[in-house]
Amino acid sequence: xxxxxxxxxxxxxxxxxxxxxxxxxxxxxxxxxRLVDADPPALPGDGWHHVSPVLAGICGSDLATIDxxxxxxxxxxxxxxxxxxxxxxxxxxxxATGADHNPIxxxxxxxxxxxxxxAARGMTRWxxxxxxxxxxxxxxxxxxxxxxxxxxxxxxxxxxxxxTAGLVAHExxxxxxxxxxxxxxxxxxxxxxxxxxxxxxxxxxxxxxxAVLGAGTLGLATVAALSHLVDRGALGQPGAxxxxxxxxxxxxxxxxxxxxxxxxxxQLGRAIRRQARSMVVGGPAGARLTSGADVVFDCVGSxxxxxAALEIVRPRGTVVLVGMPGRVHLDLAxxxxxxxxxxxxxxxxxxxxxAVTLPTFQLALEAASAMGTGQLVSAxxxxxxxxxxxxxxxxxxxxxxxxxxxxxxxxxxxxxx
Amino acid sequence: MTPRPGFVLEVDGSTPPTLLWNGEGFVLxxxxxxxRVIYPPEPLPPLADPVAAIxxxxxxxxxxxxxxxxxxxxxxxxxxxxxxxxxxxxPMRAPDVRQxxxxxxxxxxxxxxxxxxxxxxALALHRRMTEAELRHALxxxxxxxxxxxxxxxxxxxxxxxxxxxxxRTAEGEEVEINxxxxxxxxxxxxxxxxxxxDGGHKSVATGLASYxxxxxxxxxxxxxxxxxxxxxxxxxxxxxxxxxxxxxxxxGVKVFxxxxxxxxxxxxxxxxxxxxxxxxxxxxxxxxxxxSAAALDAVPKRIARQIFHAIExxxxxxxxxxxxxxxxxxxxxxxxxxxxxxxxxxxxxxLTMGLPYICPYNVHSVMNPILVACLGLGYFFNLYRGKxxxxxxGVVIMRHPTRAEFDPAYHPSYIDFYEQVLTETTDPIxxxxxxxxxxxxxxxxxxxxxTGHAYHGVHPFYMWYWCAHALEHLGRVIVVGGxxxxxxRMGFSPASTLADALELARDVVGPSPTITHLxxxxxxxxxxx
Numbered sequence: 001x002x003x004x005x006x007x008x009x010x011x012x013x014x015x016x017x018x019x020x021x022x023x024x025x026x027x028x029x030x031x032x033x034r035l036v037d038a039d040p041p042a043l044p045g046d047g048w049h050h051v052s053p054v055l056a057g058i059c060g061s062d063l064a065t066i067d068x069x070x071x072x073x074x075x076x077x078x079x080x081x082x083x084x085x086x087x088x089x090x091x092x093x094x095x096a097t098g099a100d101h102n103p104i105x106x107x108x109x110x111x112x113x114x115x116x117x118x119a120a121r122g123m124t125r126w127x128x129x130x131x132x133x134x135x136x137x138x139x140x141x142x143x144x145x146x147x148x149x150x151x152x153x154x155x156x157x158x159x160x161x162x163x164t165a166g167l168v169a170h171e172x173x174x175x176x177x178x179x180x181x182x183x184x185x186x187x188x189x190x191x192x193x194x195x196x197x198x199x200x201x202x203x204x205x206x207x208x209x210x211a212v213l214g215a216g217t218l219g220l221a222t223v224a225a226l227s228h229l230v231d232r233g234a235l236g237q238p239g240a241x242x243x244x245x246x247x248x249x250x251x252x253x254x255x256x257x258x259x260x261x262x263x264x265x266x267q268l269g270r271a272i273r274r275q276a277r278s279m280v281v282g283g284p285a286g287a288r289l290t291s292g293a294d295v296v297f298d299c300v301g302s303x304x305x306x307x308a309a310l311e312i313v314r315p316r317g318t319v320v321l322v323g324m325p326g327r328v329h330l331d332l333a334x335x336x337x338x339x340x341x342x343x344x345x346x347x348x349x350x351x352x353x354x355a356v357t358l359p360t361f362q363l364a365l366e367a368a369s370a371m372g373t374g375q376l377v378s379a380x381x382x383x384x385x386x387x388x389x390x391x392x393x394x395x396x397x398x399x400x401x402x403x404x405x406x407x408x409x410x411x412x413x414x415x416x417x
Numbered sequence: 418m419t420p421r422p423g424f425v426l427e428v429d430g431s432t433p434p435t436l437l438w439n440g441e442g443f444v445l446x447x448x449x450x451x452x453r454v455i456y457p458p459e460p461l462p463p464l465a466d467p468v469a470a471i472x473x474x475x476x477x478x479x480x481x482x483x484x485x486x487x488x489x490x491x492x493x494x495x496x497x498x499x500x501x502x503x504x505x506x507x508p509m510r511a512p513d514v515r516q517x518x519x520x521x522x523x524x525x526x527x528x529x530x531x532x533x534x535x536x537x538x539a540l541a542l543h544r545r546m547t548e549a550e551l552r553h554a555l556x557x558x559x560x561x562x563x564x565x566x567x568x569x570x571x572x573x574x575x576x577x578x579x580x581x582x583x584x585r586t587a588e589g590e591e592v593e594i595n596x597x598x599x600x601x602x603x604x605x606x607x608x609x610x611x612x613x614x615d616g617g618h619k620s621v622a623t624g625l626a627s628y629x630x631x632x633x634x635x636x637x638x639x640x641x642x643x644x645x646x647x648x649x650x651x652x653x654x655x656x657x658x659x660x661x662x663x664x665x666x667x668x669g670v671k672v673f674x675x676x677x678x679x680x681x682x683x684x685x686x687x688x689x690x691x692x693x694x695x696x697x698x699x700x701x702x703x704x705x706x707x708x709s710a711a712a713l714d715a716v717p718k719r720i721a722r723q724i725f726h727a728i729e730x731x732x733x734x735x736x737x738x739x740x741x742x743x744x745x746x747x748x749x750x751x752x753x754x755x756x757x758x759x760x761x762x763x764x765x766x767x768l769t770m771g772l773p774y775i776c777p778y779n780v781h782s783v784m785n786p787i788l789v790a791c792l793g794l795g796y797f798f799n800l801y802r803g804k805x806x807x808x809x810x811g812v813v814i815m816r817h818p819t820r821a822e823f824d825p826a827y828h829p830s831y832i833d834f835y836e837q838v839l840t841e842t843t844d845p846i847x848x849x850x851x852x853x854x855x856x857x858x859x860x861x862x863x864x865x866x867x868t869g870h871a872y873h874g875v876h877p878f879y880m881w882y883w884c885a886h887a888l889e890h891l892g893r894v895i896v897v898g899g900x901x902x903x904x905x906r907m908g909f910s911p912a913s914t915l916a917d918a919l920e921l922a923r924d925v926v927g928p929s930p931t932i933t934h935l936x937x938x939x940x941x942x943x944x945x946x
Contacts, residue, residue: 261837262840263836263837263840264836267836267837270832270833270836270837271833271836271837273861274833274837274855274859277859277860277861278861279860279861279864280861
């Protein structure tokens with residue numbers, strides 16, 4: 001059995017960071033990432049189960065880690081070596097009790113909610129966030145009987161999805177996948193959960209103008225999440241959902257998932273001005289909107305994208321950081337002057353939709369099925385071709401793809417979908 | 418020497434290459450043998466004494482109107498309206514005909530003791546003219562006498578305080594025009610009829626109207642039923658304007674119409690070869706062509722654009738007539754047809770044309786892709802009477818670089834139209850339904866139109882509607898040498914050479930097509946029989 005392992009190596013981090021200047025995902029060949037023979041990780045304790053991955057996605061945060069672009073903020077929150085892969089659909093060999101406390105028969109497909117909160121860490125006293133059903137905000141991330149790791153895929157003890165040896169997950173992390181859902185659909189549940197969590201947190205009201213910056217997996221999942229919540233009656237119909245999409249496949253999927261306006265990223269400001277009926281101040285060199293979008297989802301997380309979000313959000317509007325940011329350089333004058341709410345949206349927890357509350361993952365399973373987010377998966381690779389897979393993921397849009405995943409069912413399977 | 422009429426040449430083995438406009442430049446193309454090339458008539462001789470002719474027209478109006486001096490009296494409100502920067506093309510050498518006519522009108526007004534005189538540029542939803550353009554059109558003397566006192570204004574179709582609702586026509590069309598003009602004792606409208614579309618009731622009913630009023634005829638349905646809009650009796654655009662014009666007259670608004678026509682002396686001497694027939698090019702013409710083509714190739718496009726937009730046409734006045742609107746316009750049309758009419762036998766499968774650097778809406782500016790479409794499929798396609806030059810289901814091949822360049826000051830809504838409307842639909846009816854109102858009422862576009870030099874937010878839609886008849890009529894539109902992405906976005910087919918374009922066209926019209934080339938500008942009107 002094989003696993004892709006990420007190790008601590010400062011020279012290789014530096015080399016990967018340098019290589020990544022040539023493009024996202026280009027650091028894979030020099031990063032401290034290698035394919036090794038591996039055994040299944042040991043079960044850390046009661047309530048833990050082995051999961052054999054079927055598909056495991058490559059996420060933007062994985063690429064940032066491989067390319068050495070992740071924030072150093074995360075250093076104490078991970079343990080080395082670790083097997084990446086937190087977007088996972090797999091099977092369990094032994095019957096388990098799922099996160100919803102219902103039994104999951106042996107042989108069932110599951111998706112893994114990868115956050116390692118108080119339940120998974122075996123904490124006897126749970127933090128306030130976990131007590132409230134929000135393990136994404138767990139205050140005990142590096143404590144308990146597990147080594148540090150905010151999620152499966154960043155923790156030495158749990159393994160990760162990029163492995164045919166499998167991973168271990170606590171029963172509080174397991175959600176059964178109903179039969180009609182494809183594996184591709186299931187592997188998008190994790191990013192869709194992130195998007196749903198962000199959209200619910202934004203508190204969008206009817207007729208508001210919403211902008212989505214970035215149309216990779218997270219951006220498109222955000223559009224799908226918006227549409228699903230509107231369809232479900234959990235959100236009022238926005239006045240317009242405008243998306244900045246660079247590539248044709250992104251444009252097509254954004255429209256399919258319900259975006260009203262899809263434009264090139266450099267035209268998003270113009271589109272928002274039109275939708276918000278905004279005026280403009282300043283000359284061509286420094287033109288700014290006087291109004292703007294009520295809510296902007298930044299699904300990129302770069303200095304440029306956050307700055308762009310601040311340019312198109314209305315006074316007292318909200319910018320939600322959905323994509324993982326790092327150290328950024330920003331002019332915060334507009335944020336201060338326009339009293340913009342800049343909020344983070346990490347992972348998942350429990351969502352309150354009117355009188356109903358439910359785990360984000362449960363909502364995401366429902367949304368993935370309803371919206372057909374399996375179409376986000378463009379290609380799969382066998383583990384042996386991990387360097388190619390990572391490079392493909394880094395250049396996904398340019399190469400007409402969105403989500404790249406590993407197919408762990410056989411070491412030789414994989415291909416375009 | 419008597420100017421020669423228009424001419425239809427059939428290309429044979431001895432025909433030299435034909436000049437095609439190509440934006441801010443031109444190329445020589447060898448057209449296939451058998452191609453018909455329609456050349457415009459040579460410029461008619463101008464009026465020997467235009468000032469005397471103007472005075473005579475004001476003294477002897479047509480259509481039962483008394484002489485202008487008899488309509489002027491102390492204490493009256495007089496409003497002189499004039500066509501904007503979109504006419505003529507290229508802008509004419511000073512003195513502009515507007516200046517010549519308005520000076521005579523003002524002399525009569527002064528002699529009659531009329532104090533309350535206001536000048537209005539009748540620009541409808543076009544951009545406001547710059548000071549330099551106003552000075553050029555009116556002359557410094559008029560500008561200095563009126564502008565500093567706020568008496569030289571530009572029609573503002575979005576100024577609720579200066580619009581007046583005159584009710585509806587029998588067809589239910591809302592008639593809303595400039596209040597100052599409507600409440601004047603007399604409107605003197607000074608017009609330049611460059612093409613047959615201009616003038617008549619369109620002058621006041623369009624030039625001084627609001628969006629609310631204009632939308633009744635500036636829409637895709639009307640334009641599809643204007644065949645062509647250069648031929649008023651067959652043009653629903655004109656029928657609607659005529660209904661409105663008659664309604665305006667019935668509302669008590671008095672219009673004294675002055676229409677001028679120009680000859681087709683379009684280019685200055687250094688570009689004289691542009692209006693000569695290629696087989697008659699002198700050595701000097703050949704040298705001028707070679708030098709111009711080489712120089713334009715060598716300089717940056719920005720410089721080439723500046724060179725062309727600095728051209729002032731040596732147009733001269735061929736007629737001036739004044740009086741009642743319809744009677745005046747009849748006479749003006751006769752002069753236009755005498756200058757521009759060319760008899761053409763039968764339609765063609767493929768119509769080719771080279772598009773120049775200028776159309777009515779990019780004077781001193783960039784010809785963006787929407788204006789390229791409008792010039793080719795709106796204006797040039799419609800230069801006919803009777804039947805379109807190209808048959809139903811035929812192909813138009815246009816030559817133009819068609820760069821996705823826009824002037825953000827003059828054409829702000831065009832950028833959004835290009836990025837947000839054309840990416841969704843190129844169907845005039847659909848865009849009219851889905852997008853027009855939101856562009857027309859966009860407060861930012863309205864602000865830029867009213868305070869800057871921007872075309873109204875709805876204007877790019879009108880340009881696309883101008884193409885509606887052609888888009889419905891044609892089997893394919895091909896652009897040679899255009900930016901591929903821009904061409905495709907408009908729903909047209911790109912081709913890198915004319916030969917490639919003809920190959921593409923044959924897929925639509927068959928292997929042995931008839932080809933006709935429209936050799937404009939200078940302008941012509943094809944009388945297709």
